[in-house]
Amino acid sequence: MEFFIFRNMTIERFFSKLKTSFSGYEDISFIDQDAERYIWFYLAPIKTDNKVISAEIRNYIDLLKLTISRIPSSKTFIIFTLSDIYSINTITGANDIKEAVKYYNSTLHELALEHNNIKVLDFENFLSRYSSTELIDWKYYFISQMALNPRLSNPFHDWFKKQVKSIELKRKKCLILDLDNTLWGGILGEDGIEGIQIGGDYPGKAFLMFQKQIEELGKQGVILAVCSKNNIEDVRQAWSLNNSIVLKENHFAALKINWVNKADNIKELAQELNIGLDSMVFLDDNPSERDLIKTVIPEVEVPDFPTQPYMLPEFFKSIAEKYFSIYNLTSEDLSKTKQYKENALRNNVKSTFTDMNDYIRSLEIELSIEEVNNITIVRAAQMTQKTNQFNLTTQRYTDTDLSEMLNDGAKIYTLSVKDKFGESGITGLSICKLNGETVDIDSFLLSCRILGKGIEDAFMNWILNELKLLNFKAVNSKYISTAKNIQVKDFYERFGFEIISESGSIKSYSLNLGDVQINLSDNYKYNYK
Amino acid sequence: MKEKIKEIATEVFEVQVHDDTNQNNCENWDSLRHLNFIIELETEFDVSFEPEEIASMTSLSIVESMIQEKSNNI
Incomplete structure (x- = not known):
């Protein structure tokens, strides 16, 4: 069994394509020790008394802390942030719920800092695609405690799979780039330094944005390298003379600009940079070059390259998320991380309960x-x-x-x-x-x-x-x-x-x-x- | 329509179903899969069942006549 899921509502349908088993509702007494991974998926309780709802949300954190202490720290524990999918803002006390949800989610991040095996999944990232009326199908809620609309199960499954992948996928280290028709439009050797399309109007505009995005990746620690069939003198000349080009020689950790086949070049790059082939991603507009690498060095990731420059932003997003996302505290930015760290130190996060008995008594x-x-x-x-x-x-x-x-x-x-x-x-x-x-x-x-x-x-x-x-x-x-x-x-x-x-x-x-x-x-x- | 219903049932209950399959003679037809079955039917035939109807749809033949009835009313 792959996942053991702690939950407080009927959610089986959402995980039906995976090998799972489930806890009882709000039941933390049994923990399957053989599960490969654990999931904590709690939704805000659907009740009418806002004071009770917020108290329960706070209590979930206590349950969670007790559970964390009872599962092997060597196993991944994926914890969903909590969202209040049915709140009525005009009712007094709605603010209590917001505060409780905030407390719940910020505590998750604190816990993730203390426990390496905990990964926090930002559920809002999925829910925000839908309007509040789409989120709940009250008919199914009343007949089966299924709070989330069962029709969302397919998109949920796709989303969740992607999240798990990004949690577990090793981040790639190096992005290898072709030049002609990849970083700029046209062919340098034929169109000349000023003839290539970079900056200015479309399509140059699209390539410019693409280069700037790659520059940002570089700032985040991704190693950039070039592998291109060109004369290196031509390229160096373009770098020094064409000011529209963003990515210049100093951005790249290594260059393979020659007429040797790209498979050999990439193997050399791996040696020079002292990184594994399996941590490299290769971008090239030419399908036959991509095919060569896929066949000869299957360890290297070779995504399909868009056929039109206006498709580059989507393409960049997909490769950035797929290969280079830093899975650290969901999508929280670094300053927030720091803030959480400070909070964690102040609060000295501890489980309120020492054991199950203690919890039951509470x-x-x-x-x-x-x-x-x-x-x-x-x-x-x-x-x-x-x-x-x-x-x-x-x-x-x-x-x-x-x-x-x-x-x-x-x-x-x-x-x-x-x-x-x-x-x-x-x-x-x-x-x-x-x-x-x-x-x-x-x-x-x-x-x-x-x-x-x-x-x-x-x-x-x-x-x-x-x-x-x-x-x-x-x-x-x-x-x-x-x-x-x-x-x-x-x-x-x-x-x-x-x-x-x-x-x-x-x-x-x-x-x-x-x-x-x-x-x-x-x-x-x-x-x- | 009957074949489509059986196809959906086979997929949801993960067993081969027959014309006379019902909640009692099909071990995998539990409450959870029942709901999944209904949701798939609602989507496939573009109908919506009331909770009372959902509770009464305990065999493939009832399911079929229920959908028939709904479709005739549209």
């Missing part, structure tokens, strides 16, 4: 457990219908089925979860059928939205504790495997259940309540009505 989670009633029974039935992953037996029931079970004396517990950021509503369910002094746990399930905070264990312990208080002696339970519930295959073992039989897809367990010591974790507050 959430102030309250578990409210109720026996099902006339109102909650519909939701309870719906949960049996819809829950696939954290579902031990995957029994599907209607509310009528559940009513009948209640009539037969079953206990059906629902779980609602609340933390400092809000309430989840009913997101857990357990059906306990009573059988004399024994209880059969017919169903035990939780919505995947609340996983990753130890709630599943707390809920099970609470139930076992309750059954013990009610003087039941033993509990029987089952795990029925399906294609989707593998994550719970050893769930009951964690609570001391013993396997009494195992056949096909069914594991049956039993637990003697008299034998077990049940510890209700004090990470949570329990309310039982």
